Amino acid sequence: MAIRPILQYPHQGLKSNSAAVLPADPAVDDVVQDLLDTLAASPGVALAAPQIGHAVQIIVVDVSRKKGETGHGLVVLLNPVILALEGRKIVREGCLSAPDYTGNVLRHEEAIVEGLAQDGRIITINARGFEALAFQHEVDHLNGMLFLDRIQSLSTDLFRRKTRG
Numbered sequence: 001m002a003i004r005p006i007l008q009y010p011h012q013g014l015k016s017n018s019a020a021v022l023p024a025d026p027a028v029d030d031v032v033q034d035l036l037d038t039l040a041a042s043p044g045v046a047l048a049a050p051q052i053g054h055a056v057q058i059i060v061v062d063v064s065r066k067k068g069e070t071g072h073g074l075v076v077l078l079n080p081v082i083l084a085l086e087g088r089k090i091v092r093e094g095c096l097s098a099p100d101y102t103g104n105v106l107r108h109e110e111a112i113v114e115g116l117a118q119d120g121r122i123i124t125i126n127a128r129g130f131e132a133l134a135f136q137h138e139v140d141h142l143n144g145m146l147f148l149d150r151i152q153s154l155s156t157d158l159f160r161r162k163t164r165g
């Protein structure tokens with residue numbers, strides 16, 4: 001398939017709830033491939049379908065794209081839900097849909113995430129650390145939420161990235 005443009009805040013497509021998908025639907029494979037192609041061409045570690053204009057519950061996460069991280073490698077999850085969260089922590093987060101900013105948000109150190117693989121198998125992931133944050137961030141996208149929506153104080157918790165050149 002193809003590399004797709006990543007929708008940018010405040011695009012309305014980033015604010016809606018996404019629909020559950022059926023693994024047998026061939027359209028799902030097309031969206032997954034576009035997500036993988038777009039992620040591969042980006043500096044990020046994860047993407048959610050709404051970020052490339054599809055309001056469906058599909059995420060791809062691959063924290064091994066970040067130096068020093070391995071996690072579970074590439075994970076494609078359909079209809080992911082977070083079953084449990086443990087260990088509250090404030091972290092600095094960014095997003096491919098708001099590349100000029102980072103912000104401090106409340107997340108959890110550990111997350112148990114369940115969803116379907118493309119072949120319909122149920123996958124349960126016990127994620128920790130950076131990978132747990134990535135799953136929390138991507139599931140938020142499926143609920144129309146950006147890290148910007150989780151920032152408590154725009155004056156103290158939102159930061160503009162230094163621009164290059």
Ligand SMILES: [Zn+2]
Pocket residue numbers: 094095096097137141
């Ligand atoms: Zn994001």
